[in-house]
Amino acid sequence: MATTAGRPPLWRDVRALAWAFQLLVVAAVVAVLWWLLDNYRTNTARQGIATNWDFLDQPAQFPIANSTFRQTQPVSDALVEGLLNTLRLSLTGIVLATVFGIILGVARLSQNFIIRAAARAYVEFVRNVPLLVLLVLLYIGVVQNAFPRVNDSWELGPIAVINVRGTNAIWYEGATWRAGVAVGVAVLAGLAVARYRQASADRTGRPARSGLWGLLVALVVLVGAWIALGLGVTTPELQGNRVFGGITMTPAYFASLLALVAYTASHIAEIVRGSIQAVPRGQGEAADALALSGFQRLWYVVLPQALRIGVPPIGNQYLNLAKNSSLAAVIAFPELTKVTQLTVATGSPPVPAYTVLLAIYLAISLLLSLVVNIVNRRLAIVER
């Protein structure tokens, strides 16, 4: 004791006190959580409400529109169906919101006053209304009341039939994996040709037209693979009061997608604008000095640098979009949240059911952020 004369006693030792205080906080948090959990278990036991995962094997007892799901299938299958719908909505939304958002962000900085003002008006309007309001308005106002009734559907030849009950569009017919293989092979072939053209252009100095060549080759390969794999095409057709064939996009899906894309694009547009403005002015001036056209300047010089700055915040918008897709439950689009609500309404215990829901959303978000992080690391400018 005496050897450490310089140290204060334990109760006045700042480090010891800090430790003790942190332990106390942790203990208090654990105690509160334990108390809540215990109340939950007591109350559920008293009312005979299940607190286990058995509900996942129970028959769902509700149908899901536009799916092959039968109501005698287990709740877990219903959740998978909901997850597929959530992924469909989120991934399509992410792609469209990115394209639309970049266009809008560039338009915000256009030299043309009308384009600039229109983009700004759009961004400021959409960004400043609640997404939920936008969604309900699009659903009830636009999709339900502006689209024609079935007997005066808009018929766009074999491409699509659009009416208030949904949109039927031309789609592939056959096994999904075959269609995936066909598209994958076509894209790879297109990319390879484009890269080859670019390489030979770099060598010879002749114009590459790599995009045009790539697209052409991809199309040819796609048609060839399509026939080789025995895939077909189904086209929508209006017969009386029903539309046969094609893929059906329900009004709820359409409205959800529209709202999510419109909303997220406005946020991405602001990120893109900020990122472009963060690219050093000298870069654009250098491009001008090389006599690049306005498009070349944007496409080859400014955007590649801007998007590097923008990847992390845009990734956050992707996460927001995936999470916001749960709002589609309000208009009864059968995504994960709605399906969970339905299973709870048909007898699944609420707390375990929503715990499963939470875990799935967490997994989706973490996977998405993992992808964004990898992309970010690959794109980051390596500074030496």
Added chain:
Amino acid sequence: MRRALFRTLVPIAAIAIGASACSGDDDDGAPPPDSAAAPADSAAGGGAPDSVATDDSAAPDDSAAASSTTDSAQEVQTGESVLDRVKAAGTVKCGVRDDLTGFSTLDPATGDHVGFDADFCRAIAAAVLGDATKVTFVDVATENRFPALQSGEIDVLVRNTTWTASRDGKDAANFLHPTFYDGQQMMVAADSGFQSIDDMNGATVCVAAGTTTEGNVATEFAKRNLEVNVQSFADIDLVQEAFQSGSCDGWSSDGSQLASRRANYPDGPDSLVIFDDVFSKEPLTPAVADGDTAWAQAVEWAIYATINAEELGITKATAAADATGTDAAKVLFLGGKNPDGTTLDPGLGLPPDFANKVVSQVGNYGEIFEANLPAIGITERGLNALWSDGGLQYAPPYR
């Protein structure tokens, strides 16, 4: 990177641990039977901390220790009967809706809830508190109605809710006596050309989500070997919106709901047709939370009082006179003094004259029916006639 991964994995692990803790030891032990739990619950009546010990028979042992350290607000949730809570609060929190004309809707003039279901809320308040106005109406969404009941947000659910086995069991609802025997039907536009469900192969049928109707439609069409596209909507207003915009060929729901909506349809009731086929049993029944026999009995007998009153021929107008009249059965039922000066108190935790309060303030079953339902096109009593008239409404005798 590794640290970032670790940071993301920790919350998942925490959730997994928490979740497995929930499912831990309760799994195989059957939930305590209601009958065993209830006497202990009602005995704990006062909510004083020292009476908590009687909870031991109903709850796992560690919970008693936990609840004895908590304040009295928590006692309300774990021990006391809702009957005592309602009496102490002086109001019945009744879960209803505000969008179903005839059953429960807002009176445009006063803003009060009016209708068949609302009147049964009032009957319960009259029985328990002696005053039919002491009701706090709580509008609950279809999907929230059972959680609201479980959590005690509402004391009783009178919201045209079908009594099913899953709701009885999994949703921990305790259904009492059906106030309205209903069945699911199909409604179409009068100019649709459909004459019956058999004409509707491949039709789009719209229903409200989170109800028994969704599954019933699919089952009925499958039974008839017909294709159907069932579209669900968040609530009945959105179903109507969709129906009006031409999104649906058919609109399926409980017959009473369809009648109610048809009566108020913007294009007039004649623009819609309800098919006669009834393809499900929908006994619409008030419910309370499981595990509280005292409260369940009180609510149940408030409902029985309306039926027994009709059977005895006691109406809102005659109740006061009948209580002091010469008909011994009526006097007994209404809690009046019989010639020997005695009054029956069956020990339900209700005042002896609760039936008098119910009938004189709200009316008998027939009066409640006639006051609310003919206006929405339900003129026939049908299954809801008294058993003595060939219907199903039958209450146990009051003696």
